[in-house]
Amino acid sequence: MKTIVELQDSIKGITANLQSISMELSEYGKTTDNAPAVDFAKVDAIGKNSFLPHHPLTNCPQKSRYLSLLLTIALKNRGDLSAWQFLSRIAFGAGYTDGMESLVADAMTLNETKLIQATDTVNQYGLKHNFVVDSLVLYTVMQEKNSALLEYMVSIYEILGVENAVMDECLTMAQIITENDKESYFDHVNKWKHLKQWDFLGYMVKRDSRIVHELDDIENYEEEQIVVLDAKIVGKQILVDLDLGKSKDIMFLNCDFEKMSCIVAMKKQIVFESCRFKENYALFKVSDSLDYHKNITYPSNINAVVDYNDYIQYNIQAWINIKKSSFRNCDIKGYNSAIPLLKMENGKMIGCVFSDCRMLNPRLYGWSSSSWETVNTGGYLVHFVNTAVKDISFNKCQNETQCESNNATGCLILLENSNLSHGKFKKCLNWVGGNYGRYSHNYSFLLYLKNENTVRDCSFEKISCIARNDSDHYVEPYAIALYKIDADKIEAYRQNNTFDECYCPYYTGDYYSKGNEVIGVTDREIE
Numbered sequence: 025m026k027t028i029v030e031l032q033d034s035i036k037g038i039t040a041n042l043q044s045i046s047m048e049l050s051e052y053g054k055t056t057d058n059a060p061a062v063d064f065a066k067v068d069a070i071g072k073n074s075f076l077p078h079h080p081l082t083n084c085p086q087k088s089r090y091l092s093l094l095l096t097i098a099l100k101n102r103g104d105l106s107a108w109q110f111l112s113r114i115a116f117g118a119g120y121t122d123g124m125e126s127l128v129a130d131a132m133t134l135n136e137t138k139l140i141q142a143t144d145t146v147n148q149y150g151l152k153h154n155f156v157v158d159s160l161v162l163y164t165v166m167q168e169k170n171s172a173l174l175e176y177m178v179s180i181y182e183i184l185g186v187e188n189a190v191m192d193e194c195l196t197m198a199q200i201i202t203e204n205d206k207e208s209y210f211d212h213v214n215k216w217k218h219l220k221q222w223d224f225l226g227y228m229v230k231r232d233s234r235i236v237h238e239l240d241d242i243e244n245y246e247e248e249q250i251v252v253l254d255a256k257i258v259g260k261q262i263l264v265d266l267d268l269g270k271s272k273d274i275m276f277l278n279c280d281f282e283k284m285s286c287i288v289a290m291k292k293q294i295v296f297e298s299c300r301f302k303e304n305y306a307l308f309k310v311s312d313s314l315d316y317h318k319n320i321t322y323p324s325n326i327n328a329v330v331d332y333n334d335y336i337q338y339n340i341q342a343w344i345n346i347k348k349s350s351f352r353n354c355d356i357k358g359y360n361s362a363i364p365l366l367k368m369e370n371g372k373m374i375g376c377v378f379s380d381c382r383m384l385n386p387r388l389y390g391w392s393s394s395s396w397e398t399v400n401t402g403g404y405l406v407h408f409v410n411t412a413v414k415d416i417s418f419n420k421c422q423n424e425t426q427c428e429s430n431n432a433t434g435c436l437i438l439l440e441n442s443n444l445s446h447g448k449f450k451k452c453l454n455w456v457g458g459n460y461g462r463y464s465h466n467y468s469f470l471l472y473l474k475n476e477n478t479v480r481d482c483s484f485e486k487i488s489c490i491a492r493n494d495s496d497h498y499v500e501p502y503a504i505a506l507y508k509i510d511a512d513k514i515e516a517y518r519q520n521n522t523f524d525e526c527y528c529p530y531y532t533g534d535y536y537s538k539g540n541e542v543i544g545v546t547d548r549e550i551e
Contacts (some may be wrong), residue, residue: 027526028481030465034539037492041186042062042219045103048093048229048549053387060269061107062105062124063121063333064124064125067105067108067109067112067124068112068123068124068125069174070109070112070113071109071111071112071113071115071116071117071348072114072116075112075113075114075115075117075231076080076114076117076161076226076227076231076258076270077117077118077226077229077230077231077232078117078225078226078229078233078235079114079117079118079154079224079226080149080151080154081114081118081120081149081151081154082117082118083149084145084149084151084226084265085119086145087115087118087119087120088120088122088127088286088376089138089141089142089145089146090142090145090146090151090155091111091120091127091228092127092129092130092142092148093139093142093143093155093180094111094114094127094158094162094239095111095127096134096162096176096212097118097159097162097163097173097176097177098116098166099160101103106165106166106167107162107165107166108124108281109512110123110161110162110165110541111124111127111162114158115127115166117226121500125458127526129198138412139536140160140307143183143184146184147185149186151180151183151275152184152186153186153190153194153218153219153220153223154179154223155184156181156184156186156190156194157190157198157201157219157224159177159180159192159360160177160195160198161201161202163177164198164202165202166409167238168205171212175248187218188513189217189218190218190219190480191478193216193218193219194211194219194286197224198220200212200227200228201224204227206228208228208349209224209228210228210297210298210347212276213277213278213297213298214298215409219337222253222254225253225277226330227273229249229251230249230250231245232247232248232249233248233249233251234247234250234251235251235253236250236251236252236253237254237255238252238255238257238539239252239255239257239266241391241518242266242268242269242274243269244269245269245270245271246269246270246271246338247271247272248271248272248273248274249271249272249274249275249276250269250271251274251275251277252274252275252277252279252342253276253277253278253279254277254278255276255279255280256279256280256282257279257280257281257282257337258281258282258283258490259283260468266292266294268377271292272292272293273292273293273294273295274292274293274294274295274298275294275295275296276294276295276296276297276299277295277297277298277299278297278299279296279299279300280299280300280302281299281300281301282301282302282303283302283303293344293345294344294345295344295345295346295347296344296345296346296347296348297345297347297348297349298348298350299345299346299349299350299353300349300350300351300352301349301350301354302354303352303353303354304353308319308543311423315547318521321547324494332441344368344369344370344371344372345371345372345373345374346372346373346374346376347373347374347375347376348374348375348376349371349376349377350376350377350378350379350381351365351377351379351381352368352374352377352378352379352381353380353381354381354382355382355383355384356382356383356384356405364403364404364405364406364407364438365381365405365406366405366406366407367406367407367408367409368408368409369409369410369411370409370410370411371410371412372411372412372413372414373408373411373412373413373414373416374412374413374414374416375414375415375416376416377406377417377419378406378416378417378418378419378421378457379417379419379420379421380419380420381405381418381421381512382405382421382422382423382424382438383404383405383422383423383424384403384423384424385403385424385425385434386407386530399408400454403423403424403425403503404423404434404435404436404437404438404472404550405421405422405423405432405436405437406436406438407437407438407440407441408436408437408439408440408442408444409440409441409442410437410440410441411442411443412442412443413439413442413443413444413445413447414443414444414446414447415445415446415447416444416446416448417447417448417449417450418436418437418447418448418449418450418452419448419450419451419452419453420450420451420525421436421453422436422450422452422454422455422457423435423436423453424453424454424455424456425455425456425457425468426457432456432466433456433466433467433468433469433548433550434454434455434456434467434468434469435454435468435469435470435471435472435505435550436453436469436470436471437470437471437472437478438472438474438550439471439472439473439474439477440472440475440477440546441475441477442477443477443478444471444477444479444482445478445479445480445482446480446481446482447483447509448480448482448483448485449471449482449485449487450482450483450485450486450487451485451486451487452470452487452488453487453488453489453490453491454468454470454489455468455488455490456468456490456491457491458489464489465499465500466499466500467491467500467501467505467546467548468489468490468491468499468500468502468513468547469483469501469502469503469504469505470487470489470503470504471503471504471505472505472550473504473505473506473507473509474507474549474550475507479517479520479521480520480521481520481521481524482521482522483521483522483524484503484521484522484523484524484526484542485524485525485526485546486525486527487503487526487527488504488527488528489501489503489526489527489528490527500544500546500548501528502528502541502542502543502544503523503528503542503543504517504521504542504543504544505545505546505548506544506545506546507543507545507546507547507548507549507550508545508546508547509545510545512549514541514543514544514545516544517543523542526542528541528542
């Protein structure tokens, strides 16, 4: 950090620069043929139509001081339209509506005293890191680069007292903004040591967006995009119908969900970014019927362990993106055709972790007024439909199906017309069996592939798929079950994935077998 004397010298040097800029400003806006050098009306229109929302400058009453200081950098490369456009987007987004031509007039009066006022204002409202990032973006978008301009910018940083330690983060953020790299921005969530990451959220979200910190009144917002930021959401019944209101898409960013029943969305784009789900059940409801639970008749001697009023189900039709989110200690219990923890249709799941999540079907059966009926399907923890799944981990997750009738089936994950790559499955269990299984044919699969799917570069470590039968009737356990797929494709799945200590035994009578093949073709369908 420079001494006061050195800083004073820097101020004098910057003042000299300002004087030369002021001489240009007196003639600024005209070329040799008296035609405008900058079409201010066009620049202002761009700012109004594509402004950057949620800039921290919004809360500063002396906006022109911040913007004039930025303007001096833009003027170093006189007439650079890209720089003017970026400035205009910041200005209108922050609520400065007087236009760029008015800002030039303000900049014409900059002197040593006003320079100190400007830097004091930047520091007073905690904007120095924003100024560094904005100025670096401004420099990056300019068509011409020069060392003198960089030296001028560094002198301003020194007056503002910008620490060297923060510069690497500012440079990274400026690159992210310049390239509009939303993926990289969200990859850095909770990793910044110096920058206030949400101060730059406006560069990544839609222009017509609203940032909120809770779900109250979310249905009343009319903005195109709602960003729910840093919220802790706790609930026991159906959480919220996200289809209410006029917003087209909703992003949950860095939120915690706990003891929550479900999210309903059929029409919107929903994004979960860096969220945590703990002790949840039935996160997304999955049936087409709103009255699903009313169509099931239960024998009077069976005591339900769940409240079926909580299980009104919905079909997720929206495009769902879930990234870098964790699901921990999520349990669900169900009867008959089970309700999964999560069903995703038409979306993406990237970089997510499921830990200690469990689906338990304690009494899987079919029932009519006169007799037991055959159960043709069983439970599963997660169902992916038309979904891209990448870099996902399942640690110590399990699905248990206890049949009380004939022919039970269960799988941990049901994959349908989806692509799974770079998945990790460790110490997971899928178990099918039960008290009334003596004459049943039981099927247990960790991963069930229905229709067209790809599974590549996945690892299966210490996983168990167990199918229990109380007699010598048919049982079928596989780590990966290929539904009605040519048997010659088994070898391709084996080569494209790795299996270590995978245990796929079956129980008949009084003993377990040593184990079945990890991959196999099945005629058993799971709905």
